[in-house]
Amino acid sequence: MENLKIEASERKINTKGDLKKLRLEGFLPGILYGDKEKNLPLAVKKILIKKMLESSNFMSSVIEMSIGGSKHKVLTKDINFHPLNNEPIHIDFQKIKPGTKVTVNIPVKFINNENCPGLKMGGVLNIVRRKIELRCAAENIPAEIVVDLANKEMNESIHISSVKLPDGAKPVISDRDFTIATIAAPTVVKEPEPAAAAAGDAAAGDAATTAEGGATAAGDAKPADGKTKPGETAKTPEAAKKPAAAAPADKKK
Structure with a gap:
């Protein structure tokens, strides 16, 4: 460097x-x-x-x-x-x-994206670590850690063990082979099939028609409380109590 x-x-x-x-x-x-x-x-x-x-x-x-x-x-x-x-x-x-051991965070660089089969198939590069903490000699600090994506397939993970590090450099995390990145499958939202969508619309239309017909039938039936139906003339209480007028008697000749 x-x-x-x-x-x-x-x-x-x-x-x-x-x-x-x-x-x-x-x-x-x-x-x-x-x-x-x-x-x-x-x-x-x-x-x-x-x-x-x-x-x-x-x-x-x-x-x-x-x-x-x-x-x-x-x-x-x-x-x-x-x-x-x-x-x-x-x-x-x-x-x-010279010879002093130092701990440094080194940036990760990804190359050969255009030669990655997983990305060509629509996969997504999911970067887990953009920097990696290394322990190395002060005079041998790398400028970057290069990760080659060539020949990486869909759903494949890239671990620290697959990356070439400078001589004498070791990752600070040493208890596991940690992941640097993965080639993840794309997330797709599934659209409803046309037949299912049409059936749903028809069912909704039938329900609306049934509801409308029920409302009309209810309007034609005579209410249980005796109230006047639409189109009838309401009778006042006085008209209901007044007796019908008698027919006039024939005069004797």
């Missing part, structure tokens, strides 16, 4: 006011943790760190740091970001020496 380079200066200021002024001047406060040496407060250009952060493997890259004429091999140990604008506000580095 090609080493990154960065220039830093020793930082003498530690108060909150001084650190705020340092940030306003475009610098980022940080600390270089030594192997056995004393920790060194330092300052680096913020714009340089932001540019390096665009690289997906920045946290696992060996950096050549220059401080006042002396050079050191370092790894980025931690970065703090502002909770509102997500701007970096502090950075820590760890000094390393």
Whole structure:
């Protein structure tokens, strides 16, 4: 892996006011943790760190740091970001020496997607791990872990044992052959068959017709409470009580 380079200066200021002024001047406060040496407060250009952060493997890259004429091999140990604008506000580095074993997260890269039978058949690449934590020598940190998808079939799983790692590098998870990705079958929502859909619509129509016919029959029947049916003239109580008028008697001649 090609080493990154960065220039830093020793930082003498530690108060909150001084650190705020340092940030306003475009610098980022940080600390270089030594192997056995004393920790060194330092300052680096913020714009340089932001540019390096665009690289997906920045946290696992060996950096050549220059401080006042002396050079050191370092790894980025931690970065703090502002909770509102997500701007970096502090950075820590760890000094390393040749042969030093370090633990780093390495990004996974998938290749030969176009030669994967499972994907050609409509399968989906289900990525379980986008980064893998490795324990390896500081001078032999890989830039990426390459996973070849050629000849991978539908429903096939890709485990860490099938991936070639650099000499001396071992995954931190060592108690199982964990999965990196799978070629999953596509998820399809089954549509109802035309015959079943037509039968359902016909049943719904018959039910509606039956309900309508029942309502009409109920309207034609005479209500049990004696109320007037539609079209009849209602009789008032007075008309019901008044006797019918007698026919006039014939006059004697």
